[in-house]
Amino acid sequence: MRISCDDILQAMTHVRPLVAATPQYRWPLLNDALGCDALVKHENHAPTGAFKIRGGLNYFAQLATQGAQRGVVCATRGNHGQSVAMAGALHGFEVHVVVPNGNNREKNAAMRALGARVIEHGSDFQAAREHASELARTHGWHQVPAFHPALVAGVATYAWELLTSPNVPDVVYVPVGMGSGLCGMIAARDALGLRTEIVGVVSAHAPAYAHAFFSGVDTEAAAETRLADGLACRRTDPDALAMIRRGASRIVMVSDDEVASAMQLLFACTHNVAEGAGAASLAAALQEKKELRGRRVGIVVTGGNVDSRTFADVLGRDAALAEAA
Template sequence: MTEPLFTLDELHKAADFVHARMPPTPQYAWPLLAEAIGTETWVKHENHTPTGAFKIRGAHTFIDWLKRTQPDCPGIVTATRGNHGQGQALAARAAGMVARVYVPEGNSVEKNAAMRAFGAELIVHGADFDAARQEAQRVAKAEGLAFVPPYHRELVRGVATYALELFTALPDLHTVYVPIGCGSGICGTIAARDALGLSTRIVGVVSENADCVLRSMAAGDYVETETARTFADGIAVRVPVPEAFDIYARGAERIVTVSDAEVAEAIRLYYRATHNLAEGAGAAALAALMADRAIMAGKRVGVILCGGNIDGDWFETVLSGGVPQV
């Protein structure tokens, strides 16, 4: 058995730090979800954070670490599809730092507006997230700013606080479904489970249109896909983050794919059953559970609703029975 990524004390200290800046999010078992799926389904509502997504947790702990270790650093540069950028902008600006955020062309209009509102200097660059990330890294080095990577130990320590909350409240969950983009969410969930010594199974969820994780696991090496065209933009990545991949490849029971049509149906179910908004990545875990309903029947299961920041026109399309095209 491998050593847990964090000790329980490290996670409790992160939770104390995060909770001084935002309250814990709730986890609810919605009866209409249980009725629709046939299993007791607990939703971890990360759509209820100050930025509408889980990323703010890791932003708080990362920026705190940065201020302590590099007190003279004037600011950060990062790349995002939206939720990571909102969190980093909020935390960096609160610490008196510049926040320069790169997004790809065609990025969510409403997420872009939210990042600017949180104080980000927003720059559009490249056709997808990975191109924006490469430019952000170049600029950070050229201008003496700190690059915020998609995976960093201090970032994951903050993200893991949502799973600490969930597992503390519900230590007997059979399985938890977690979406995988760059991997901080699933790594944080694995870390909290292991620190608490629980036996909960963790299932990672990726889009069938952005399946670099599955391809990499099959190949035994990191595989980059040519595109990642899914309206579940939070999981639209073309190549796994190696540090994160090494953790969830060992710590997850399995990785499954979902289609955009399945994600859209999960968004509709969330709205009908809970009247919560879920963005594409936020509904991916529920979509996977819906596909697994036969093997999960009668079990106590958790799903991570990692964000609710869906653009209005996409939500209109989904509610009318369609699937947003990208």
């Protein structure tokens, strides 16, 4: 799959009316912690609190011209579903989203507020995805995939903003769920003809893409992360894997504990809230901080949709440890 410069600029015409360019800031305290010059791309400031809305706007702008069924369904842990709900409603579609049982309640509420019908099914994203396929077949609904060229081109607009900034990063860390965010970065980098190194970040507790990156074979692995639900992919997508292996330099795995520490640090240094998946990029940069000295580093905070109780627990970890000591 190839995404051209024209594809991204065309997507921008669908994205920009509703999504202003998100901030990208240098934070002195964060730079001190990393020991390098870091630029944070704040996709947590997007209208749905995550980068996914960019892909949804481009996807539905195209779908609306194709005479598709007005009923659509997708599987999600929350951010993709919010994108589909918002963009689908904008074009007059009836949106159904399938989430795993026990999914983030605040993300479920946000999707309902955007007009979607939320259906709980299965123990993880893959089970929800299979149920969404069954519902699509049964009801004749259009199934919105988690990975598609139109989604990648839309998502690539965030990367375009970052990579056309005055000081282009030497290396960028991007979290990986189903792969659209990382592939969007690869597409923008290649379209611009840059040499920026792109590093994918997966949860050590959901390592399917890491294993597949090394083996070159589509892989299934347990997705057991407790904190980074946006990275809880059990099975890789072949098109995403091919693009990632072609364009990323490596995959870094981060633990839930490392993600929690990154969420704490990001809040302490910038007062920004990141969900687990959104903080994974910072967790990877911290893991590799010795190799980053003297380099300009891009940190993509892909989303901030963490539920209140989880975030309170994460911020309270240090205090609990101090009291125990």
